[in-house]
Amino acid sequence: MRYLKPSSVSEAADVLESSRGMILAGGTDAYVYMAEGFCHPETLIDISSIDTLRGIYVATDDREEEVIRIGACTTIAEIAASQDLPTCLRQGARAVGSPQIRNLGTIGGNVCNASPCGDTLAPLLCLDARFVLRASGGTRVIACEDFFTGPKKTVLKPNEFLEFIELPASSCGKASAFRMIGNRKGQAISQANASVSLVMVDGRMSDLRVAVGSVAPVPLRLGKLEEFLTGKRVKEVSLAMFKEPILEGIRPIDDVRSSASYRQEVTVALVFDALAECASKDSGECEGAGA
């Protein structure tokens, strides 16, 4: 096995193009896959020490809009601790693995591994994140909701890697919250998770996004529920009203971690809980990177 440590994204893209190796970021998942024999890369391309792939800052995107840009190799611990990111994403990051894993693992790794239970995926989906994908020929941008195609499957081509995650600058003006449930508090993998973002306008819910994870092959937006809730006051809705639009949207399975019926039950409660947290806060909860 060859181990390469390119010093820039263009060098990384060129090496990936010519070697078709495997991109390595924090390595916390990649190492386990290799040790378990799920993959046998001939070349590892370690991008974790490329400076431009680290950090959280304000930038202008390909549409000339202001965004919060997150380098793909920003660690999960840095995401969890950042005051410049919406609450739901920080809460999702805090739910990943253990302190040891969060210090090594990266948000780009969590996204590109595309595990249905990845705890940053539902938050990114409910924040309208866009992903900047890099290849030696240039970059392309894809919406989070179009990125995941199945369990551990994405639209990434063999010669592409994730360079940045971009959030609309307006996402810092929204109230948001993330909830997950696992077997225990530390080191637990989500049996189900949910993330909500919204703006309260005169006490009514607007610009609402509800995303759930671990209950379908990919993280899902719950459009029907969003529609049902938009314009309502939080006091007007009850947990019972949630059930139908949520159960219609999700497709949970029985597996080693949980049963489909349990996942259905708790997803409803997790979404309700996250919504209640959002509604209890005034909008505009983080400073915004660099502000």
Next chain:
Amino acid sequence: MIRFKCNGKAVQLEAEPEARVIDVLRDGLGLTGTKEGCGRGECGACTILLDGKPVNSCLLLAGKIADREITTIEGIASEDGALHPIQEAFLDKGAVQCGFCTPGMVLSTKALLDENETPELEEIEEALSGNLCRCTGYGKIVEAVREAGQRLMHESDQQGDA
């Protein structure tokens, strides 16, 4: 050839960059205080500090520690063999039974107390959530972390007075 700093000293040794750091430490440097439990980043027995932060050395490839600083359990006590206040507190509070998880527990504790000498129970539990112990039930470990924090605070107060 990989160059890094280990327990305060510059180290240079022949190692494959794709070797695991736990193997480099144990087999290359003879630092066998770092233990391998699961080898999959679940149990925390192999915890070391990388630039002061706890990480699983079983998941860390040697190429990633080039030019960085690591601390293992061997770097915690003084060079004259005097135990660190965290190690003393673990002994005094009976927080060690079989001892296999202890190096990792001590290093996670060090990372926590370096930031905050008076952690709340929740903060202690969070800091140790990546370290499994199958003997103690964690109660005595939590007590030891609290005690160590107090001793460290006392120590820095005394140094401040001197």
